[in-house]
Amino acid sequence: MKFAVIFVGFALLGLVIFVYCEKPAVVKIGAVFTHDSVIGRGAKTAMEMAVEDINSDPNILNGTELKMIMEDIGCNVFLGSLKAFQVIEGEVVAIVGPQSSEIAQIISHIANGLKVPVISYAATNPTLSSLQFPYFLRTTPSDSNQMAAIADIIDYYEWKEIIAIFVDNDYGRNGISVLGNELAKKMSKISYKLPLCPQYNLSEISDILCKSKSLGPRVYVVHIDPDPRLKFFKVVKKLDMMSTNYVWLATDWLSSTLDSFKRDENYLEILHGIVTIRPHIPNTSKKKAFFSRWRKKSTQSNITAYGLFAYDTVWLVALSIDKFLKERGAITFYSSHKLQLGNIAGFDGGELLLKFMSKTNFTGLTGPIQFDADRSRMGIDYEIINVVQGTILKVGYWSNETGLSVQSPESLKGSKVSSYIQLQKLNNITWPGGQVEKPRGWVIATTERPLRIGIPKRVIFDEFVTELNDIQSVEGYCIDLFLEVLKMVPYDIPFRFEPFGDGLKNPNYDDLVRMVAYDVFDVAVGDIAIVANRLEIVDFTQPFAATGLVVLAPIRNSTSSGWVFIKPFTLEMWLAIAASFVIIGVVIWMLEHRVNDDFRGPPRRQLQTMFLFSFSTLFKGNNESTVSTLGRIVMIVWLFLLLVITSSYTASLSSILTVRQLSTGITGIESLISSGLPIGYQVGSFAYNYMINSLNIHPSRLVCLASLEEYESAL
Incomplete structure (x- = not known):
């Protein structure tokens, strides 16, 4: 009897194991x-x-x-949710979808309680993470990827501030947050964020634009839900905001919209000049x-690309189920009294199926399918597209x-990392x-007035700034420089020039600076000097020219004469040089005539040698040579003195012949101050x-000059 009971027990256990391990039909x-x-129309068919394809493939699910x-x-x-x-x-083992991030979040809460994996092919909200929703994963990249691409485009063109327009839900808010x-x-x-309600109408679009x-x-940057009627950009076109100086960047909602319907050039005309991105799917067989x-x-x-993601998602689920059945054999559900949901079972x-999904690695229509730590799709790149005259162009x-x-x-996979910088262009x-x-x-x-730019209305020396009264325009070196600098500013600045002065004399520049301060x-x-009292009330740019005082004085024209060659030295200097020649000749004769035959002979010859020896060293070598040590030392000193004398003479004579001389003898500020002359x-x-405050010159010495004629008469 005992053996019969044991036999029946083992039979029942084997039957349970067989039923549990039997693969479902x-x-x-x-x-x-x-x-x-x-997205849904294409995803349904895909x-x-x-x-x-899965049911017709004998290598997967093995008859199930x-x-x-x-x-x-x-x-x-x-x-x-319902x-x-x-x-x-209906006892499903996984849920594919939804495409909406908001609905995906709600369904993920339900899936967590019932342990049913949720796999989305279009929910891109970056906050949908595996930490909060452990049974959620997606075969599409999160918005973190496409926002990084948008940011790179903005950085490539060196734009520093943007306006973000987005749909006011989790998808829109979180995507724009990542972009920021x-x-x-x-x-x-992002300088300004302009939200649209999820059910926005034309009036609301017009208001925020x-x-x-x-x-x-x-x-x-426009980040909204796909819009098959393109009503947002119709309003943009109507408000004349598709004109020069505007830049419109759209996330992949626009490319999905464009890819979903038949191309209509008239329909695309309103999108002329828009740049958008879309997932890059390699063109495989x-x-x-x-x-x-x-x-x-x-x-x-x-x-659309999301339709291809949907196709790969179903294959991912099927491959994971195939692994699940091979390991576990059967699919079972449980019901809990705590749930109190009637026929709904977990x-x-x-958990095991989710594990297979997250670790499944295969190549689908959209390329290799792998997941990161948040169970988001990895390895998806983007195409940059530009709509031009009804045509969609791929620009990078x-x-x-x-x-x-x-x-x-894919063509850059084998390139060196260092070469990526050179290739980073569109x-x-x-x-x-x-x-x-x-x-x-x-x-x-548009609500701001143009910049008011004050310019000095000069009368004399107007090469820096001048107003052309006949054509009401302004020109000059300072104006040209200002306009060139404006070209380097990364945005347009409306402005207008406002001349300052009565046009009868040069205006007071201190007054002009005070007009800016007030x-x-x-x-x-203009040619506005940077001085201490002006720096106290306004700011200046970097100077583009050196500032300082220049002394302007009359000259006297020197007339050349036959005696100009004696002007480099004074009479005293000439007499000193002549005496030096005589003394050197006498000294050399005294040192040499006892030991040197060249300095001997009749008295007349010795006298000639004595005086001609020192003079001839200026022009040629002497026939007589010194042999005594003291004589050679004296000659070395004499030759050095001759070098100094000839160099000074040459320089002074050149200056006399080429440089015009000031009639007043003033050579700089110091001599000007001490001269007592009018300035x-x-x-x-x-x-x-x-001159009054810093140089302590009395105001009575200062004379105001307002025209070229006054300059000429004063000098």
């Missing part, structure tokens, strides 16, 4: 998404094709049929074969590894208004106060 997965949407339960949730969070419960009630962080790394920023026109930045099948199956719409193998690529480049990321882009040059990205707000002028441009100064110049 059908495995169900759910799909909750918005069927009639830009997932149906994926299920067909994959069945997908699809539910349309519209764009309603509450309806999405549909998720309905799908789970990426821009901060590149020393740029009109508000943005009163702001300075002209670089816009597998992708070409899929598109060939797609064209035969669907003629109503085109497929999935026993949810972006990769997290190589940045911006005109070459596809092809030429046509901006709104047909502008080819890089827009400055900033203008003075906010009569915003800026002053003229240019009207309006800082020199008047400087």
